[in-house]
Amino acid sequence: MAVVGVSSESRTLTGPGPSRPRGWFHKNRMAIAPWLFVAPALLFFAVYVIIPIFQSIAISFYEWNGLYDVNGESTAQWVGFQNYIKLLDDSRFYISLKNNLIWLVLYMLAVPVGLAIALFLNQTVTGIRIYKSMFFFPFVISQVVVGLIYGWFYNPDFGVVGSVWKALFCEEVINIVGNVTTKCSVSPPDILADETWATYGIIFAGLWPQIAYCMILYLTGLNNVSPDQIEAARLDGARGFKMLRHVILPQLGPATFLAIVVTVIGALRSFDMIAIMTRGGPYGSTNVLAYYMYETAISEYGDRYGYGSAIATVLFLIMLVYISYFLWKMYQDEKGGM
Amino acid sequence: MFPKPIEKSSAGVQLLYKIALPVALFLWLLPLLAIFMTSIRPAVDINSGNMFGWPSSFNMIENYTAVFTQSEALAYFWNSVKVTIPTVIISVSLACLAGYGLAIYRFKFALPLFFLFIAGNFVPFQILMVPVRDLSVKTGLYDTVTGLVLFHAAFQTGFCTLFMRNFIRALPFELIESARIEGVSEFKIFWHLVLPLVRPAIAALSVLIFTFIWNDFFWATVLTQGEASKPITAGIRALNGQFVSQWHLVSAASLMAAIPPVVMFFAMQKHFIAGLTLGATKG
Incomplete structure (x- = not known):
């Protein structure tokens, strides 16, 4: 607050000449x-x-299709909590919510795997830089x-998964007409067309x-x-996993915090991969x-702007929990830093 | 250093490590290598099922030329450039000003405003989608490059301000104080003293925002429709429909779309990583 109190007299060294009027703006x-x-x-x-x-x-x-009437007035109809009540009965909403949860949990694998690769490359x-x-x-x-x-990677006909599968479980046969076809004991899986596995397939791609x-x-x-702490711990006989857990990980706190924050947000924001790989399907x-x-x-x-906005609001409220936590944490840092 | 430096291990372990490195990298980048190999195959290989063997001929130039001549890829690509570069300039400039305002002055709203920018930066896009689309339609900015630039610039300003404010905050405050005592005007302090000092932050933000915007897909689908404004990410999806089962062309187009951010990353790696890992070491 001391800054605000600096008097204008002390500024005359190289400041504007005395002829210039100093009005309200200057004072404030x-x-x-x-x-x-x-x-x-x-x-x-x-x-x-x-x-x-x-x-x-x-x-x-509201219920609104995004259109305006001839007078330029919105055609939205007030429906109160109707959209939210409909959500409670919407099986697709529950599937989405469940998948969001699966994303959140499995996406967290990125944190330990990222750490493992970092340790491998350190x-x-x-x-090594390259x-x-x-x-x-x-x-x-x-x-x-x-x-x-990954959509192509998983493709049962052309993709890597399909080819590996064929190499393992299929043999080439020449049919009566003389064409080469493959005969498989188990036909290759179409991961993205399978209701059970498609989400896991997308998450696996997203983890990359x-x-x-x-x-x-x-x-x-x-x-x-800190290299000193590592040396000290080595002298005390700590090594390997013990060292990682008691000496390294505590010092990696800020990195872990950031990794978790970006992973949670990444998981809840997942959109692009789904749009490209399955468009939400099958079914x-x-x-x-x-x-x-x-x-x-x-x-x-x-x-359906109204119903869509209700879904968005639910997503926003879920995200708000994380945002609040993040802000709270930053606030603690700020207080400590002042 | 942790883990123990490999040089201190036995020769066998060292050799093992040096073999493990390229093997791990190969496996890690396998999907990318596979798509690259596909992008240089002739159509014959795709049709005959030779997806992973040695290409029967190398058609790199033919395939990549085909993408540009047989589709709107070039227009999409150019749209991406027209969206990305102005966005970077606007959002970084606004953030320099705002970051300075929030870092240097101890006014009552400094922290609440700062938190507003952070919070806004984390919200799900979907909560903005309907109003932003509606606003764009009403103002005639729907399906235009300008509409996309304005939205991106505004949204990225949140992240950029967070970044700039923390960067400026870490500068020695005495510098600014002594300039004030000498009577230098507030804007001149910003322009002549602070701006030169935040150059590394500007570089880091520029590459990061460039990558974020170039790779954006959601807003590209929500705010554009036609060839005149569709960026490459949304364009690729259209191409994917156009080149059904012509995997060599889809692969080539995908890799083309990935090139600018990759070049940016390798050219300005230090800044890129510094920007991305801000906060990973403090405390």
Whole structure:
């Protein structure tokens, strides 16, 4: 607060000449300046992020196909909590919710696997830098591309899974007409067309970039682990897993925190892969809230903005738990840092 | 260093490690290698089921040219450039200003505003979808590059402000204080003193935002429709429908779409990782 109190007399060294009038703005500049700096960003952010959150919540109490009548008035109809009541009876909503939970749980594997790869790569042999970058590679490419790659990878006819399967369980036979076909004891699995396995197939694909992300967080963390403490622990006879657990992991706290935060958010935001690999199918079995909302709000059977917004609101409330926790944690840091 | 440096192990372990590295990398990048091999195969291989053997001929140039001549890929690609670059410039600029405002001044709203930017940055896209789409339709920005840029710039401002504010906060505050005592105006302090110091943060944010926006798929599908504004990520999906079972062309198109962020990453790796891991070491 001392900054605000700096008197104007002390500023005359190189400041504007005495002829320049010093009005209200100058006197209050320490109070106004921060607002001037923040205003453009705040305005933008309010229009496209903050206000739409509340608008969405409001729309979730209406039934609306997104259209306007000739007078430019919205055709939305107030329905109160009707959309939410419908959600309670919507089996697709429960499937999405369940899949979100599966995503959350399985996506967490990215954290320990990322740590394992980071430990594997935390050496100083020649060329290790290139190895580290190459391991990080999957994170840089778009999820759309990852989705396409894995969609093809799983393809029972052309993909890697199909080919490996054929090599293991099938033999080539020449039929009567002389064409070569394959005869399989068990036909190759079509993972993405299978209601039971499709979600796991997508999550497995999604883990690929997410592991890369966690790995890079841990590599950076490992770089900053205090060598003295490791030496001291070595002298005390700690090694291997014991060392990892009692000496290394506590120092990797911030990296673990960040890895968990980005993984939770990644899991709840999962949309791209589902859109590319299955479009929520077969029979809605791979839907998650994010995709189900999109599918409902903008669909070929007419837009359902109200119902879609209700789904979005539920997703938002789930996310809000994590956001609040993250903010609380940051607030603790800020208080400590002041 | 943990684990124990490999140089201190026996020669056998060292050799094993040096063999394990390329093997692990090969397995890790197998999907990518497979798609690359597919993208240089001739159509004959795809039809005859030769998906993993040695290509019967190398058709890299033919396949990649075919993607550009037989589809709208070039238009999509150019749209992505037109969306990504202005977004990076706008969001990073706004964040420099806001980050400075929130880091330097101790006013009552500094922390609440900062938290507002952080919270907004984490919300699910779906909660913004209907109002943003509606707003874009009403203002005539639906299905335009400008509409996409404005939204992305606004949304990314949240993350950029978080980043900038923390970066500026870590600068020595005495520098700014002494400039104030000398009577330098607030904006001049920002422009001549702080901006040169935050150059590394600007670089880190630029590559990160470039990658995020280039790879965006959700907003590309929600806010665009036609060839005139559809970015490459949404375009690829359209191509996927167009090139049904022409896997060599789909692969080539996918890899094309991945090139700009990959180049960005390798060119500015240090900044990229510094940006991504901000906060992974503090405390």
